[in-house]
Amino acid sequence: MEKNDAHTEHSNGYTIYVIIWLSLLVLTGLTVAVAGIDIGELTIPAALLIASVKAYLVLTIFMHLRNESRTFTVFLYVAAFFLLISFILLFTDYSFQ
Amino acid sequence: MNIEAQAHTEVHVHRDDVGARLGMWLFLFTELILFGGLFIVYSIYRFTYPEDFRLAAKELNTIIGAFNTIILLTSSLTMVLSIAAIQRQNKNLSMFFQLITIALALSFMVNKYFEWTAKFHHGIYPGSDSLMNESSGQILFYGLYYVMTGLHGLHVVIGIVAISIMVRFTKKGIVNSDSYVKLENVGLYWHLVDIIWIFLFPLFYLIT
Amino acid sequence: MAFDTATSDTNRQEPSYLEYKGKHSGLLGWILSTDHKRIGVLYLTAILTFFFGGVVFGFLMRLELISPGETIMSPETYNSFFTLHGVIMIFLFVIPGIPAIFGNFFLPILIGAKDVAFPRLNLFSWYLYMGGGILALMSIVLPGGPADTGWTFYIPYSVRTNTNVLISLAAAFTLGFSSMLTGINFVTTVHRLRAPGMTWFKMPLSIWSFYATAWVQVLATPIIAITLLLVALERIMHVGIFDPALGGDPVLYQHLFWIYSHPAVYIMILPAMGIVSEIIPVFAHRTIFGYKFIAFSSIAIASFGSLVWAHHMFTAGMSDTGQFVFSLLTMLVAIPSAIKVFNWTATLYKGSIELATPMLYVLAFIFLFSIGGLTGVMQGTLSIDIQLHDTAFIVGHFHYVMFGGTGFAMFAAMHYWLPKMFGRMYHRPTAKVAFWFLFIGFNLLYFPMLIMGWLGMPRRYYDYLPEFHPYHLASTIGSWILIIGLILMFYNLIRSFKKGMIITEKNMWGGETLEWQIETPPIHENFTEIPVITERPYGYHDNELPVEKKELV
Numbered sequence: 066m067e068k069n070d071a072h073t074e075h076s077n078g079y080t081i082y083v084i085i086w087l088s089l090l091v092l093t094g095l096t097v098a099v100a101g102i103d104i105g106e107l108t109i110p111a112a113l114l115i116a117s118v119k120a121y122l123v124l125t126i127f128m129h130l131r132n133e134s135r136t137f138t139v140f141l142y143v144a145a146f147f148l149l150i151s152f153i154l155l156f157t158d159y160s161f162q
Numbered sequence: 163m164n165i166e167a168q169a170h171t172e173v174h175v176h177r178d179d180v181g182a183r184l185g186m187w188l189f190l191f192t193e194l195i196l197f198g199g200l201f202i203v204y205s206i207y208r209f210t211y212p213e214d215f216r217l218a219a220k221e222l223n224t225i226i227g228a229f230n231t232i233i234l235l236t237s238s239l240t241m242v243l244s245i246a247a248i249q250r251q252n253k254n255l256s257m258f259f260q261l262i263t264i265a266l267a268l269s270f271m272v273n274k275y276f277e278w279t280a281k282f283h284h285g286i287y288p289g290s291d292s293l294m295n296e297s298s299g300q301i302l303f304y305g306l307y308y309v310m311t312g313l314h315g316l317h318v319v320i321g322i323v324a325i326s327i328m329v330r331f332t333k334k335g336i337v338n339s340d341s342y343v344k345l346e347n348v349g350l351y352w353h354l355v356d357i358i359w360i361f362l363f364p365l366f367y368l369i370t
Numbered sequence: 371m372a373f374d375t376a377t378s379d380t381n382r383q384e385p386s387y388l389e390y391k392g393k394h395s396g397l398l399g400w401i402l403s404t405d406h407k408r409i410g411v412l413y414l415t416a417i418l419t420f421f422f423g424g425v426v427f428g429f430l431m432r433l434e435l436i437s438p439g440e441t442i443m444s445p446e447t448y449n450s451f452f453t454l455h456g457v458i459m460i461f462l463f464v465i466p467g468i469p470a471i472f473g474n475f476f477l478p479i480l481i482g483a484k485d486v487a488f489p490r491l492n493l494f495s496w497y498l499y500m501g502g503g504i505l506a507l508m509s510i511v512l513p514g515g516p517a518d519t520g521w522t523f524y525i526p527y528s529v530r531t532n533t534n535v536l537i538s539l540a541a542a543f544t545l546g547f548s549s550m551l552t553g554i555n556f557v558t559t560v561h562r563l564r565a566p567g568m569t570w571f572k573m574p575l576s577i578w579s580f581y582a583t584a585w586v587q588v589l590a591t592p593i594i595a596i597t598l599l600l601v602a603l604e605r606i607m608h609v610g611i612f613d614p615a616l617g618g619d620p621v622l623y624q625h626l627f628w629i630y631s632h633p634a635v636y637i638m639i640l641p642a643m644g645i646v647s648e649i650i651p652v653f654a655h656r657t658i659f660g661y662k663f664i665a666f667s668s669i670a671i672a673s674f675g676s677l678v679w680a681h682h683m684f685t686a687g688m689s690d691t692g693q694f695v696f697s698l699l700t701m702l703v704a705i706p707s708a709i710k711v712f713n714w715t716a717t718l719y720k721g722s723i724e725l726a727t728p729m730l731y732v733l734a735f736i737f738l739f740s741i742g743g744l745t746g747v748m749q750g751t752l753s754i755d756i757q758l759h760d761t762a763f764i765v766g767h768f769h770y771v772m773f774g775g776t777g778f779a780m781f782a783a784m785h786y787w788l789p790k791m792f793g794r795m796y797h798r799p800t801a802k803v804a805f806w807f808l809f810i811g812f813n814l815l816y817f818p819m820l821i822m823g824w825l826g827m828p829r830r831y832y833d834y835l836p837e838f839h840p841y842h843l844a845s846t847i848g849s850w851i852l853i854i855g856l857i858l859m860f861y862n863l864i865r866s867f868k869k870g871m872i873i874t875e876k877n878m879w880g881g882e883t884l885e886w887q888i889e890t891p892p893i894h895e896n897f898t899e900i901p902v903i904t905e906r907p908y909g910y911h912d913n914e915l916p917v918e919k920k921e922l923v
Contacts (some may be wrong), residue, residue, distance in 0.1 A: 090232060093232065097224070100369075116360050120357045127353050133183070133564065137184070140184075147589045148194070154696070156209075158621075158680065158689050160690040196592040196593075
């Protein structure tokens with residue numbers, strides 16, 4: 066049986082992983098389906114939203130982010146924020162040309 | 163104030179699994195931003211050439227793309243199951259899942275190979291005459307397509323090597339139920355490779 | 371005098387890290403060592419060697435510019451020289467500089483640890499550094515000649531020129547990897563290996579600086595990695611990304627390049643500021659003024675510094691909105707830097723100031739960095755930058771901050787910490803003479819650039835109108851005085867390794883951080899027992915010399 070290790074106490078059973086995997090497959094199907102519908106301006110946001118949900122599931126469950134100390138999540142926010150702000154500021158140049 | 167001096171001089175091997183994972187996450191951020199830079203370039207050019215991108219994307223095969231997405235998602239599953247298995251001291255099951263992951267990764271690369279060679283056959287590759295005759299946006303689309311999926315593919319190959327090493331470590335007991343942070347870290351790397359593809363897929367294959 | 375055992379609690383039982391016999395001996399014991407201190411010394415040797423190379427190129431450039439027209443080299447050679455000078459100085463000297471040498475050696479000691487979190491990765495970082503350096507050297511000697519694009523590798527010239535651009539890109543890429551891995555190591559070390567009782571706000575301020583720097587190394591460097599990789603792919607495989615002939619946008623290249631290269635300048639300056647925060651309390655005999663302000667300003671500089679990159683591109687063809695946004699953000703980043711300068715100055719006020727050599731360099735830093743910083747604010751003003759962009763003014767500005775700032779701080783750190791690292795004291799009067807040569811030479815070399823740039827002298831031009839001649843003449847003479855100072859300083863320091871007065875004293879300067887409580891030079895594992903921290907650093911009582919300090923003869 067499991068050892069009395071803080072990390073293992075949080076370890077997930079096999080089932081949760083399979084459930085998340087099924088969710089990911091469903092979301093993939095959703096992405097493909099949505100791509101077939103013409104929603105004009107919302108196409109990119111929709112695609113990114115679904116991809117983000119998938120990424121969130123992989124991060125929190127598969128990568129055990131929810132089992133780690135909060136430091137790890139804060140780190141991720143910092144990195145993501147750096148990317149996001151670069152992206153936004155870059156568009157202050159390109160959106161207004 | 164309670165002053166306890168801790169004598170560490172005898173202990174030369176310092177084990178810190180949390181620190182090891184922390185370092186791995188930091189490394190993953192560098193990969194995230196490496197690809198992030200490419201996504202930034204993609205977003206600027208898509209903003210500049212929306213029609214060209216749509217046109218160029220028609221050449222890509224959505225079925226193969228979706229199939230590859232499913233392959234990678236499943237490989238993420240098998241990867242994390244291999245960790246759950248070693249946590250439960252099930253060494254053989256862990257190795258089994260690791261090997262499945264490698265098999266799935268290899269089939270991803272095989273699909274990629276077929277995709278790319280089909281494109282080359284149609285004259286769509288960097289610097290080709292037919293590509294150069296297309297409009298700027300389409301040239302850029304394919305430039306980005308090859309660089310991004312190519313760099314991603316390189317990371318898949320590196321992942322295959324890393325997981326293979328883990329199979330060997332697991333077999334030899336270097337990775338075991340008491341000490342499996344190496345496997346976890348390779349798993350983290352593998353999941354990032356998966357996440358990158360999760361974003362690549364809709365942005366290249368599903369613009370219609 | 372040579373063996374002052376009265377200040378040691380225990381007689382030295384263990385050999386120093388210099389004499390320690392590990393698995394390997396001799397040279398192998400150094401280049402296979404995972405001891406952070408030995409790695410720091412490896413970096414010291416390598417970095418100063420490359421610095422010397424960079425100085426040679428600078429010297430020759432100034433020689434060319436001493437009079438108008440061709441003086442000692444062709445224009446093509448001049449282009450290659452300023453490229454090499456930039457690549458070497460930036461990627462091989464200033465960016466790795468303080469973190470790789472002094473961060474590696476002292477970060478674990480300052481937080482009460484035995485080593486960094488990933489010692490083998492640390493050694494690997496050094497190998498990558500050497501690999502990058504070798505690639506840079508190869509770019510000089512291989513056929514094709516060294517790259518002549520400037521260290522900025524702007525498109526489209528970088529995909530057109532037939533010089534050794536690819537190897538230069540590979541060098542920069544490799545060096546970037548070294549930097550990223552060091553950053554990963556330092557962030558993890560600070561989070562995981564602080565001694566018991568050392569909370570975040572009991573850490574020395576240099577650790578805050580190294581920490582903030584490490585984050586920038588981790589987050590910003592990958593952007594330059596991918597950007598340079600794309601340029602390489604464009605050269606080799608004609609992948610259309612930036613090349614306008616293939617439909618690309620060369621301004622997008624500039625954006626991506628500067629998204630890293632601006633934060634890179636904060637990688638350069640933050641550790642230098644950390645050094646200043648360490649040294650001022652010691653030689654002013656006062657506790658640092660505004661510890662939390664300085665600590666948070668390091669984080670603020672790292673954060674704001676990633677928001678301002680396009681101020682390098684005001685004349686490149688950006689939208690008006692983009693220009694306004696970046697000009698405004700640039701003003702913001704000056705604020706935390708200024709906060710530091712105010713706090714340092716406040717620390718000096720009513721202090722009992724001892725003008726030891728490290729303090730001279732630190733005071734010079736404050737003066738030179740202020741000039742550099744203020745000229746930076748001038749450049750951040752859109753209307754002024756239209757005039758100043760690509761002139762000698764810019765060159766003057768960045769040398770004031772990178773050399774007058776980081777360079778002088780590194781010299782300060784060397785004079786402060788080398789005695790601790792090697793147990794040898796250099797000849798202090800000579801060190802002070804060298805300082806004055808450096809300070810005077812520096813200002814004579816770079817201040818004229820501010821003036822002639824303002825008057826319209828372009829940068830990267832090897833020829834110029836006669837009206838600029840007096841400034842170039844003064845500047846070149848300044849370079850000679852500066853170089854005399856460098857030679858004197860390095861001769862003094864290097865000579866001290868063998869001939870300097872031996873020091874075994876733990877606390878030769880009267881510092882109040884952990885490195886002054888361990889052996890000189892430190893033992894292999896730094897501490898015989900990991901300390902338990904109960905007090906904040908710099909706990910000086912105003913103007914009181916700490917009891918342990920002994921007068922050095």
